[in-house]
Amino acid sequence: MALRTREEYLQSLRALRPNIHKFDRRIEDVTTDPVTRRTVESHARAFDAAGDKDRLDLFTCTSNLTGERIHRFNGLMPAMEDVVQSARFKRAMYHLTGTCTGGLCVGWNAMNVLWAVTGDLDRDCGTAYQPRLKEWILRAQEKGLVTAGALTDAKGDRALKPSGQRDPDSHLRVVRVREDGIVIRGAKVMIAGVAAAHEIFILPGSAYGEADRDYAVACAVPRDIEGLTIVETRRPSDGRELDPGFDAPETGTSQAYLLFEDVFVPADRVFMCGEYGYTGRIIEYFTANYRACIGACVAGQGDVMIGAAALVARANGLPAKTFAGKMVDMAVNNETTFGTGIGAIAMGRRHPAGIWFADPLLAHTNKVLVATLPYETKRLAQEIGGGAVETGCFPSYADFISPEYGHLVQKYMKAGPASGETRARAARLVEWLTLGAGVPGCMHGGGSPDGARLVVRSRTPVEEFVGYARALAGIEEAVPEPAQK
Numbered sequence: 001m002a003l004r005t006r007e008e009y010l011q012s013l014r015a016l017r018p019n020i021h022k023f024d025r026r027i028e029d030v031t032t033d034p035v036t037r038r039t040v041e042s043h044a045r046a047f048d049a050a051g052d053k054d055r056l057d058l059f060t061c062t063s064n065l066t067g068e069r070i071h072r073f074n075g076l077m078p079a080m081e082d083v084v085q086s087a088r089f090k091r092a093m094y095h096l097t098g099t100c101t102g103g104l105c106v107g108w109n110a111m112n113v114l115w116a117v118t119g120d121l122d123r124d125c126g127t128a129y130q131p132r133l134k135e136w137i138l139r140a141q142e143k144g145l146v147t148a149g150a151l152t153d154a155k156g157d158r159a160l161k162p163s164g165q166r167d168p169d170s171h172l173r174v175v176r177v178r179e180d181g182i183v184i185r186g187a188k189v190m191i192a193g194v195a196a197a198h199e200i201f202i203l204p205g206s207a208y209g210e211a212d213r214d215y216a217v218a219c220a221v222p223r224d225i226e227g228l229t230i231v232e233t234r235r236p237s238d239g240r241e242l243d244p245g246f247d248a249p250e251t252g253t254s255q256a257y258l259l260f261e262d263v264f265v266p267a268d269r270v271f272m273c274g275e276y277g278y279t280g281r282i283i284e285y286f287t288a289n290y291r292a293c294i295g296a297c298v299a300g301q302g303d304v305m306i307g308a309a310a311l312v313a314r315a316n317g318l319p320a321k322t323f324a325g326k327m328v329d330m331a332v333n334n335e336t337t338f339g340t341g342i343g344a345i346a347m348g349r350r351h352p353a354g355i356w357f358a359d360p361l362l363a364h365t366n367k368v369l370v371a372t373l374p375y376e377t378k379r380l381a382q383e384i385g386g387g388a389v390e391t392g393c394f395p396s397y398a399d400f401i402s403p404e405y406g407h408l409v410q411k412y413m414k415a416g417p418a419s420g421e422t423r424a425r426a427a428r429l430v431e432w433l434t435l436g437a438g439v440p441g442c443m444h445g446g447g448s449p450d451g452a453r454l455v456v457r458s459r460t461p462v463e464e465f466v467g468y469a470r471a472l473a474g475i476e477e478a479v480p481e482p483a484q485k
């Protein structure tokens, strides 16, 4: 049986070697430690949903490899509908958690990308990577594994290629190839959902040339593999998340630095080693589906923002419809990124190895929208809610229940017919969604918007469009680009 329950999922995380740290402290149990438990809780909700008959269709699917029912996040995506369902899954995850569950999505996307690229590699180079990958996927499907995805390197000087860096470890690289596997060194940084993951899928962070052959590596490693030290990143809400009560929801998100110190990866987990000519298509395929689907993530969070803003308005004593115009603008932003992503998927194509990829021009256009529209949605949620939602302009939960003066805080927190606590809870949620830990990587998650703009630029056929304009304007003479002055 490939479907796992929440309890089985939590138990399997507890069985991993503790190698995650934060604040110079090793986290012994990620499922209960205050700094990781909310990330784990967010991911656990996907397991609950898979067991819920009303959500089962979205949260599970039939494996095209075995015909078994599996968690959707373990599936290959051969058809357009599979990628559309992936987008809908992400929107639904935001409804359940309010935030990013990167452990359910980046590794999932990476595995699909590598299925296509190993198909190309095996066909062109006579390698046998895809059968290895298939074994890994079958195991992930059978065990319901959660897999974080790691592309982003420490990078060093942004103007230099990996091989030109002062420190050759600035990008993760292969330091030794052995008969039975490879040894890797370097760091992957800002990796989402690692604390909730069993596995980490590693891909190259960019397209590389021959000089950077050692950096062309793709593999999957257990999260607790020997030689890997993980450091959770600092979040703006740190400290407050340790408080009980309404100061933070039960869900959360986190990123991590992954520090690889000569880590041995057995050959059956290696899916690319040195084939630099194929790194460009990894990035192309990865960003196409990722940037199409991320529109659904921010739409899902936008939906929650509309709901939270409506709750604060009512708790403030005002009908939510007072702000109907703002809520329409929020909804338009949500549907714009969701719809552009769905359009990118619909305009995509099936790779010969049997994976559906979204159209790059539309997907990268969506990344630019994702890096702008949600900030406007957040602004509107703050405008509706008043000062209480904006910068934490009301006391903490501990003060709210203080035996000495809590009754006074509660008395003055109350506004409309709802209790002061309800107003406080709704306001903190808006703050969390718009300023704090609930803010997902709209700007740089999935790559920077400027990178997306480069793709939009390269795929916009300006000369073809000049031709349409010339014809309509009745211009017959050639109008070349003036020489650079």
Ligand SMILES: Cc1cc2nc3c(=O)[nH]c(=O)nc-3n(C[C@H](O)[C@H](O)[C@H](O)COP(=O)(O)OP(=O)(O)OC[C@H]3O[C@@H](n4cnc5c(N)ncnc54)[C@H](O)[C@@H]3O)c2cc1C
Pocket: 102, 106, 149, 150, 151, 152, 155, 158, 159, 189, 190, 191, 192, 193, 255, 440, 441, 442, 444, 445, 446, 447, 448, 449, 450, 451
């Ligand atoms: C919340 C969040 C979650 C994330 N989760 C993951 C994850 O799960 N897995 C993962 O692999 N990564 C993840 N990332 C990392 C993300 O992919 C990177 O942040 C992104 O690719 C940008 O890289 P960077 O942060 O190093 O920015 P930088 O490379 O430092 O870029 C900063 C700015 O400089 C520009 N720039 C960079 N180099 C050049 C150049 N040579 N010429 C001109 N302009 C340049 C960029 O376009 C950008 O505007 C996450 C990030 C965030 C914020």
